[in-house]
Each structure stands twice: as structure tokens, then as C-alpha cells.
Amino acid sequence: MNQAVKEPNSYLDAPHGVASWLLTKDHKRIALLYLISITVFFVIGALFAASIRVELLTPEGDLFSADLYNKVFTLHGVVMIFFFLIPSIPATLGNFLVPIMCGAKDLAFPRINLLSWYLYLIGATLTLAAVALGGVDTGWTFYTPYSSMASNTNVTIAALGVFIAGFSSILTGFNFIVTIHRMRAPGLTWFRMPLFLWANYATSLVMILGTPVVAITILLVGAERALGFAIFDPRMGGDPVLFQHLFWFYSHPAVYIMILPGMGVISELVAAVSRKQIFGYSFVAYSSLAIAIIGFLVWGHHMFVSSQSIYAGLVFSIITMIVAVPSAVKTFNWTATLYKGSITWDSPTYWVIGFMGLFLIGGLTGLFLGSMGLDVHLHDTYFVVAHFHYIMVGGGVMAFLGGIHFWWPKMTGRMYPEVAGKISAVLVFVGFNLTFFPQFVLGYLGMPRRYHAYPEEFQILNVLSTSGAAVLGTGYLLILFYLVASLFKPRNAPANPWGATGLEWEIPSPPITLNFETDPIVTEDAYNYAGRARKAGEK
Amino acid sequence: MQSTFPLFPQAASSIASDVDLLYFFILAVSSFFAVLVSALVVYFALRYRRTHADEVGHDIHGSIALELLWTVIPFILAMVMFFWGADLYFRIARPPADAMEIFVVGKQWMWKVQHPEGVREINELHVPVGRPVRITLGSEDVLHDYYIPAFRVKMDAVPGKLTTMWFTATKTGSYHIFCAEYCGTQHSGMVGQVIVMEPNDYEAWLAGGRSTGTAVENGEKLFTQLACITCHKTDSSGRGPILTGVFGSTVDLQDGRQVVADENYLRESIMNPQAKVVRNYQPIMPTFQGTVSEENLLQLIAYIKTLKVAAPATAPAAAAPRGGQ
Structure with missing residues (x-):
């Protein structure tokens, strides 16, 4: 921190004023706007989560009424998935880093980038309006015919919010794809790209191809509710299972929207903390594409007991098993990268190791659910709840926070206290496991999801889970506290605090508005630590 | 009953131990890889700890042999899990031909049960131990799912169609x-509770229950009350197809298709008669949507299933669909 740079022309300083932020076309500022918005929604979603855990301390439904509980878990899901997890890494770290890693001055369409943030805000506000008007109780999955004919809550408004937010996701994906195709610096060939770019590229494909389907599906639910269109309601000749096909056609790939960028972050972090080329770079790169493509063909594994044809189930099960392989390949490659690395124990390392542990459990428990005969028992139990939280929070949020800790100096020009960064990683890891590991046991015991009250014999495991949530919440609060506090201190971050490779570390922290003083030319592979050291040694 | 702090569910059906075996297999494989990878990560992170500020890692880029190894091994293990799980699933999905049939209808928020002998119950389900039981499942409103953890089976109740699940209880007792x-x-x-009884106790329980006529008897009454009988006659003079022997047969439709007349076909033909019109008949049948409850529907189907061509009315149905396509 001795070479702290005060960069007066940084993107944070000029121009000034509220309008300069709200009308900015700078991808870095838009990234920060997104970061603030998704943090607000994360806090809202976390408050709902805390309410759920407190309610489940006792077997009786005594804190909330059944209706209120149903609304609380619905909003927890809707807010966390559509307004936190899906935009989390792409819209913040992706927005900030994709142009810089490409060596570009901005994304291909800066105005569309700003538009995407406003669409996100409109969607999010509509959903909050649905909360203010009395909430929604369909679950984040909006299953028909409950959502279309039975529920008398604000389904239409909430669904409209999700529909509009979907366009923000499509526009972000579109922007990334064009930028990565067209705006890479001279010399930055596809196979020299940082793996974070590969991951965001794969994610963008899913966003563009998947999101329109859920948008149409949600629109159909709205049309059935408001106009009496007969699509899903069996009383009018509709098919409720059709909804599940359409919904999961997007929502399963959406899981990859939530985890692929996290995998990209982890690839960057593993390389940087071990100062080593990623083991099997091209396998890690291609595995992102494989996951994105194969991920479109597995949706029916959510429907093994839905009355879907058993033969269709076979196809979905085998493809589900196949999609596990590229994730395994990534994990093995990250592990192998650490072999004979030069491994630091700075705070990003703690997040990487935490991610590896949780993602392993999340991925492996997917095998239980993909195996049809076992899924019959596990479907719609807490086993599923635990599994997807391990993937989306254990994987996705750990990677997001790891990325935030890694790039915070670049984004804000400030370092945070290292010790706090490590303590929070440990708290989150321990709290997370304590919260969600007991839920695997609960699931195999047979406790169904979305239960407001439950049989007494499940209480001890639920109390464990709630106590874990308290530790987890403390970890999150600590992070929020020291990161915000760091903003009130003078800028002290050097351009490259971790000694990492990558274009983003060759420009000041924080960067200037146009990112680069002179357009960069790339002459080496990503993560060329050994090559650079050799060159330095020759000098 | 359950202990106060169970960590593993009771196993009380013929399939439960098979499901548990697959569970332990995947658990063993998963634990092995979780421990292996975690141990390697922690070991490498400690063993190759950075010793001075400018140090970098070794110049290692990858290994095709290793990539193949850790692609092929997980693939093979995943395929084992697939085939094992698929085999188990087919056994769970396909009821044996000699299973006794019980109708269950879900509605917000109760389970209505009809035994073939006419005894009804709500939320509880009494079954004999050691005998395969086939549940024909319907829903009166929204999606539900009938789940018995101790038997390791569940199935969605889907409005607009009938679904099937089955089990053979192996231990007396009551389960969630x-x-x-x-x-x-x-x-x-x-x-609710499923109450598994010794066969004698079950017979006694059935005898003590208030029977309002068997499902078939009730179905036959409905068949007359709803005037089905005026068109669906036993000879070709009726305006509707003859229903004798229709169940399980292949029906030629007006549009040239052929369908097997299973429970879902009968259900659809009552609720939405224009969907599949039989060849050489006019699409004149009115819908019974809203007139016939799911329970009545199951009774009607039970009756139609007994209309056999010169065969004992008790012959069991061989084919049981697990929902439509």
C-alpha cells in the first residue's frame, strides 16, 4: 500500500453530481449502480430468509399466519433469484470487468447498458409494489393452476416485474456477446481471454436464449389470470404441466446464469492466488460452453413426479448426469492449478477455498436428485432446498463475494482490513454449512418444502439450521460494514495489490473513465505468471 | 412412532430399502470425491504456500491424460447412477397387476380416500401390510403431491388428469x-397418516367402516343418474360408443388416430368429450365438467372398467398409466 495512487481523473471523480451518475454511460458506474441496487435487494431477501428461519424454530406455525408465511418464502425466492442472483455477478463484476478485460473503453452499447439498469429498477419496483399491496403467495416458481386461477394475491404485478427485469438480463447478455466478439484488443485471441470472459460469454448465451421463454410463460399466466385465456387451467382444457415445461426450460438454465459467472470469478481467483496458469485452460473454457448448451436440455429433471412421461424422464435424467461432468472437470482443474503454485493466504484465498468446499457439496448432491428413483423420494423436500442453496449461495454468493473482495480495490480504490475479510469468509462458510447441511438430513427424513408448520421430530435439525443462519447473517453484516466503512477512508489501493496478471491490473485503481490511456495490445496468454517471471529473470 | 430426533427415516415399504441402497451408493461416491478434492485443495494451499513476495507458481499448463481421466471417471460413475436410478424409477412407476386399487383425491386442503369396498376416509389411509396397493390420484383444484416418506414414494395429483403410484407396505404402524x-x-x-394393519385387522376395519356402496356400485348408479345409459347402450343402437370391453382396448378415432382407452382417456372423454371422438360417432356428447366431481369420476371409471365382454367383472386391470404424455 506504499505506492497509493490518487488518481484525480478516475471514473469515480469526474464528472460530479447525481445526474452524472443516473445518466452515466460508463460501464463502471453502471456496475456500481447495479451493485448498490442488488445489495439493497439482497438485504430485503435476507430479511425474508431470516423471518423464515425464525418461524421454523418451532414446529407450530406461531410467528406468522400461514398466508403470511407463504408470502414471505415466495418473496424471498422472487427477490433473491430475479433481483439478486441473476444480475449479481454479470451486472456488477461483469459490467465492470468485461470491457476492461477486453481492452475496450466501454461495452459495445453503453446506452443499452444504462437502459438495462433502468429496466431492472422498474421490474424491481413493481415487485416491491406487489409486496406493498399485500404480497404474492405462489412461490417463486409461479406454478399453475394455483398462480393462474387459485391465488388471490398480486401475482400479475409481481409477474410483470419479473417479466420486465428479464429484458434487463437479455440486454446485458446481448451487450456482452457483442463486446466480446467485436471489441477485443489486438492480440487478444479467444484462447488468450481470461476465463471470466468465457464464463460471461456462456452466461450471455443462456440469458439471450432462455429469458424470452420465461417472459412469454409469465405473460401467459398473466393472460390467463386477467383475460381468461385457457392455457394452463384444466377446467378450460389447458394443461398445468405445460407451464412446468416452459418455466423450467428457462429456470433450469437460469441456475447456470447464477453459477457460470461465479465459476469465471473462481478461475480468475485461483490463478491469481496461486500465481499460475489455470490448469487445462481450454478445458475450463469449453466446459463453460458445454454447461450452457447442455443445460438447456435437462429441464424435465424437475418433473420426475409431475406425470411427465417416464420415457421423457429417462432422457432428462441421462442428460442431467452428463451436465455434471463439465462441472467436475472445472473443479479438478482448479484443484490441479493449486499444485506447485505460489499460494498466498490473503482474504481472496479464503473465499476460493470456501467456494470449492460448498460448490463440491452442491454439485455432488445434484447427482442424488438427477438419479430418478432417488428423486421420487427427495423431490420437493428440504434436500432440494439444501442442494440449490449450496449451488446458488454456497457457489454463487461465495464466488460473488470472493470477486468483490478481489476487485474491490480496483473498483473503489480502497483496501479493506484483511483480517476482517478473512473472518467474514470463515463466518460465512461455517454459518452456511450449519444452516444448510442439516437440511439434507431433513430432506431425506421427508420434510417437505414450503411448510409453515411441521412434525415435532424435525425440530432439532430446524433449530440447528436457524442458529446457522444467525452466524451466516453476522458474516454478511460484517462484510457490509467494513466494505462501506472503507469508502470513507482515503484511497489507498495500488494498481495491482495482488500482483496478478490481467489488463485490469495494469491500469490505476480506480481506473480512468476511458479505462486505458493508450489502447492496449495483448502479446501473451492469460495468467502468464511463469512467462513474465522468466522474462524478468532474463533482464 | 418416530423418535424425537431421528436422522434417518423409517423404511416401511418393499421399495424403501432399494431406494436407501442407491442413496448410500451415491453418498459413498460423493463423500469420496468431496473429501479427496477438499483435502487436496487444503494440502496444496498449505504445501505450496507463497514464501516470498515475488514468487510465482510453476510453469504447468495442463495434461491431456489427466483431463481424460477426470472426464471419463465421473462420466462412468454418473452413468452408473443414471441406470441404477432409472431401473429403480421404473419399478416405482409400474404397479404390479394384482395390486388393490384405492382412489385418493386431493383438494385444498385435504386428502379424500375411497376404498374399493366403499369405505371412505379423510387424510388417513388404512392399508393392509404385505399387499401391493395402487393409488389412483386425482385433484379437484390445484396441484398437490401425495408423499409417504416411510415408503419413499410420492406422486403429483394433477388437476385434469389421473396419476398413479403404488407401494407394498412391509411394517405395521402409522407413517406420515x-x-x-x-x-x-x-x-x-x-x-395425514397412513395406517398399515395386519390383513385381518384391515378387513375388520373395513367391515366397521361406514360404507356408502362400493365404488363400482356408486359408479353404476351415477351411470344411470347422469343418463350416460341413454346413449351408451349395450348394443349398437346407442348414439354413443358401446362401453362394454372398452377399458384397455384400442379405440379408433375420427381423425384417424388410435388411442388406448386407459383411465386418463375415460376421464378426458367424460370431461372434454370433443377432444377424442370415436370414429363413426357424432361429437354430440355434452361435457360433464362441473357436474361430476373427481370422486364421482373415479367411481364412473371404476364401473366402466367392470364392463367386460363375457368375463368376470373382477378381472384386474393390467395396464396402469403413470399420467399421460
């Missing part, structure tokens, strides 16, 4: 029934 598919306000109150 949960609704596993979210269905609104009292979803977590849509629970």
Missing part, C-alpha cells in the same frame, strides 16, 4: 402422509 407440492394457504396442514 405429506402434501409435497405447494398448494396454497394450508399446504403444511394437508397432512
Whole structure:
């Protein structure tokens, strides 16, 4: 921190004023706007989560009424998935880093980038309006015919919010794809790209191809509710299972929207903390594409007991098993990268190791659910709840926070206290496991999801889970506290605090508005630590 | 009954131990890889700890042999899990031909049960031990899911169609029934008990129950009350197809298709008669949507199933669909 740079022309300083932020076309500022918005929604979603855990301390439904509980878990899901997890890494770290890693001055369409943030805000506000008007109780999955004919809550408004937010996701994906195709610096060939770019590229494909389907599906639910269109309601000749096909056609790939960028972050972090080329770079790169493509063909594994044809189930099960392989390949490659690395124990390392542990459990428990005969028992139990939280929070949020800790100096020009960064990683890891590991046991015991009250014999495991949530919440609060506090201190971050490779570390922290003083030319592979050291040694 | 702090569910059906075996297999494989990878990560992170500020890692880029190894091994293991799981699933999905049939209808927020002998119950389900039981499942409103953890089986109750599940209980006692598919306000109150009894006790229980006529008898009454009988006659003079022997047969439709007349076909033909019109008949049948409840529907189907061509009316149905396509 001795070479702290005060960069007066940084993107944070000029121009000034509220309008300069709200009308900015700078991808870095838009990234920060997104970061603030998704943090607000994360806090809202976390408050709902805390309410759920407190309610489940006792077997009786005594804190909330059944209706209120149903609304609380619905909003927890809707807010966390559509307004936190899906935009989390792409819209913040992706927005900030994709142009810089490409060596570009901005994304291909800066105005569309700003538009995407406003669409996100409109969607999010509509959903909050649905909360203010009395909430929604369909679950984040909006299953028909409950959502279309039975529920008398604000389904239409909430669904409209999700529909509009979907366009923000499509526009972000579109922007990334064009930028990565067209705006890479001279010399930055596809196979020299940082793996974070590969991951965001794969994610963008899913966003563009998947999101329109859920948008149409949600629109159909709205049309059935408001106009009496007969699509899903069996009383009018509709098919409720059709909804599940359409919904999961997007929502399963959406899981990859939530985890692929996290995998990209982890690839960057593993390389940087071990100062080593990623083991099997091209396998890690291609595995992102494989996951994105194969991920479109597995949706029916959510429907093994839905009355879907058993033969269709076979196809979905085998493809589900196949999609596990590229994730395994990534994990093995990250592990192998650490072999004979030069491994630091700075705070990003703690997040990487935490991610590896949780993602392993999340991925492996997917095998239980993909195996049809076992899924019959596990479907719609807490086993599923635990599994997807391990993937989306254990994987996705750990990677997001790891990325935030890694790039915070670049984004804000400030370092945070290292010790706090490590303590929070440990708290989150321990709290997370304590919260969600007991839920695997609960699931195999047979406790169904979305239960407001439950049989007494499940209480001890639920109390464990709630106590874990308290530790987890403390970890999150600590992070929020020291990161915000760091903003009130003078800028002290050097351009490259971790000694990492990558274009983003060759420009000041924080960067200037146009990112680069002179357009960069790339002459080496990503993560060329050994090559650079050799060159330095020759000098 | 359950202990106060169980960590593993009771196993009380013929399939339960098979499901548990697959569970332990995947658990063993998963634990092995979780421990292996975690141990390697922690070991490498400590063993190759950075010793001075400018140090970098070794110049290692990858290994095709290793990539193949850790692609092929997980693939093979995943395929084992697939085939094992698929085989198990087919056994769970296909009821044996000699299973006794019980009708269960889910509605917000209760389970209504009809035994073939006419005894009805709500939320509870009495079954004999050691005998295969086939549940024909319907829903009167939204999606529900009939879930018996101790038997390791569940199946969605889907409005607009009939679905099937089966089990053979192996231990007497009472076990939880949960609704596993979210269905609104009292979803977590849509629970009950399955009570597994010795066959003699079950017979005694049935005899003590208030029977309002068997399902077939009730179905026959409905068949007359709803005037089905005026068109569906036993000879070719009726305006509707002859229903004798229709169940399980292949029916030629007006549009040239052929369908097997299973429970879902009969259900659809009552609720939405224009969907599949039999060849050489006019699409004149009115819908019974809203007139016939799911329970009545099951009774009607039970009756139609007994209309056999010169064969004993008790012959069991061989084919049982697990929902439509």
C-alpha cells in the first residue's frame, strides 16, 4: 500500500453530481449502480430468509399466519433469484470487468447498458409494489393452476416485474456477446481471454436464449389470470404441466446464469492466488460452453413426479448426469492449478477455498436428485432446498463475494482490513454449512418444502439450521460494514495489490473513465505468471 | 412412532430399502470425491504456500491424460447412477397387476380416500401390510403431491388428469402422509397418516367402516343418474360408443388416430368429450365438467372398467398409466 495512487481523473471523480451518475454511460458506474441496487435487494431477501428461519424454530406455525408465511418464502425466492442472483455477478463484476478485460473503453452499447439498469429498477419496483399491496403467495416458481386461477394475491404485478427485469438480463447478455466478439484488443485471441470472459460469454448465451421463454410463460399466466385465456387451467382444457415445461426450460438454465459467472470469478481467483496458469485452460473454457448448451436440455429433471412421461424422464435424467461432468472437470482443474503454485493466504484465498468446499457439496448432491428413483423420494423436500442453496449461495454468493473482495480495490480504490475479510469468509462458510447441511438430513427424513408448520421430530435439525443462519447473517453484516466503512477512508489501493496478471491490473485503481490511456495490445496468454517471471529473470 | 430426533427415516415399504441402497451408493461416491478434492485443495494451499513476495507458481499448463481421466471417471460413475436410478424409477412407476386399487383425491386442503369396498376416509389411509396397493390420484383444484416418506414414494395429483403410484407396505404402524407440492394457504396442514394393519385387522376395519356402496356400485348408479345409459347402450343402437370391453382396448378415432382407452382417456372423454371422438360417432356428447366431481369420476371409471365382454367383472386391470404424455 506504499505506492497509493490518487488518481484525480478516475471514473469515480469526474464528472460530479447525481445526474452524472443516473445518466452515466460508463460501464463502471453502471456496475456500481447495479451493485448498490442488488445489495439493497439482497438485504430485503435476507430479511425474508431470516423471518423464515425464525418461524421454523418451532414446529407450530406461531410467528406468522400461514398466508403470511407463504408470502414471505415466495418473496424471498422472487427477490433473491430475479433481483439478486441473476444480475449479481454479470451486472456488477461483469459490467465492470468485461470491457476492461477486453481492452475496450466501454461495452459495445453503453446506452443499452444504462437502459438495462433502468429496466431492472422498474421490474424491481413493481415487485416491491406487489409486496406493498399485500404480497404474492405462489412461490417463486409461479406454478399453475394455483398462480393462474387459485391465488388471490398480486401475482400479475409481481409477474410483470419479473417479466420486465428479464429484458434487463437479455440486454446485458446481448451487450456482452457483442463486446466480446467485436471489441477485443489486438492480440487478444479467444484462447488468450481470461476465463471470466468465457464464463460471461456462456452466461450471455443462456440469458439471450432462455429469458424470452420465461417472459412469454409469465405473460401467459398473466393472460390467463386477467383475460381468461385457457392455457394452463384444466377446467378450460389447458394443461398445468405445460407451464412446468416452459418455466423450467428457462429456470433450469437460469441456475447456470447464477453459477457460470461465479465459476469465471473462481478461475480468475485461483490463478491469481496461486500465481499460475489455470490448469487445462481450454478445458475450463469449453466446459463453460458445454454447461450452457447442455443445460438447456435437462429441464424435465424437475418433473420426475409431475406425470411427465417416464420415457421423457429417462432422457432428462441421462442428460442431467452428463451436465455434471463439465462441472467436475472445472473443479479438478482448479484443484490441479493449486499444485506447485505460489499460494498466498490473503482474504481472496479464503473465499476460493470456501467456494470449492460448498460448490463440491452442491454439485455432488445434484447427482442424488438427477438419479430418478432417488428423486421420487427427495423431490420437493428440504434436500432440494439444501442442494440449490449450496449451488446458488454456497457457489454463487461465495464466488460473488470472493470477486468483490478481489476487485474491490480496483473498483473503489480502497483496501479493506484483511483480517476482517478473512473472518467474514470463515463466518460465512461455517454459518452456511450449519444452516444448510442439516437440511439434507431433513430432506431425506421427508420434510417437505414450503411448510409453515411441521412434525415435532424435525425440530432439532430446524433449530440447528436457524442458529446457522444467525452466524451466516453476522458474516454478511460484517462484510457490509467494513466494505462501506472503507469508502470513507482515503484511497489507498495500488494498481495491482495482488500482483496478478490481467489488463485490469495494469491500469490505476480506480481506473480512468476511458479505462486505458493508450489502447492496449495483448502479446501473451492469460495468467502468464511463469512467462513474465522468466522474462524478468532474463533482464 | 418416530423418535424425537431421528436422522434417518423409517423404511416401511418393499421399495424403501432399494431406494436407501442407491442413496448410500451415491453418498459413498460423493463423500469420496468431496473429501479427496477438499483435502487436496487444503494440502496444496498449505504445501505450496507463497514464501516470498515475488514468487510465482510453476510453469504447468495442463495434461491431456489427466483431463481424460477426470472426464471419463465421473462420466462412468454418473452413468452408473443414471441406470441404477432409472431401473429403480421404473419399478416405482409400474404397479404390479394384482395390486388393490384405492382412489385418493386431493383438494385444498385435504386428502379424500375411497376404498374399493366403499369405505371412505379423510387424510388417513388404512392399508393392509404385505399387499401391493395402487393409488389412483386425482385433484379437484390445484396441484398437490401425495408423499409417504416411510415408503419413499410420492406422486403429483394433477388437476385434469389421473396419476398413479403404488407401494407394498412391509411394517405395521402409522407413517406420515405429506402434501409435497405447494398448494396454497394450508399446504403444511394437508397432512395425514397412513395406517398399515395386519390383513385381518384391515378387513375388520373395513367391515366397521361406514360404507356408502362400493365404488363400482356408486359408479353404476351415477351411470344411470347422469343418463350416460341413454346413449351408451349395450348394443349398437346407442348414439354413443358401446362401453362394454372398452377399458384397455384400442379405440379408433375420427381423425384417424388410435388411442388406448386407459383411465386418463375415460376421464378426458367424460370431461372434454370433443377432444377424442370415436370414429363413426357424432361429437354430440355434452361435457360433464362441473357436474361430476373427481370422486364421482373415479367411481364412473371404476364401473366402466367392470364392463367386460363375457368375463368376470373382477378381472384386474393390467395396464396402469403413470399420467399421460
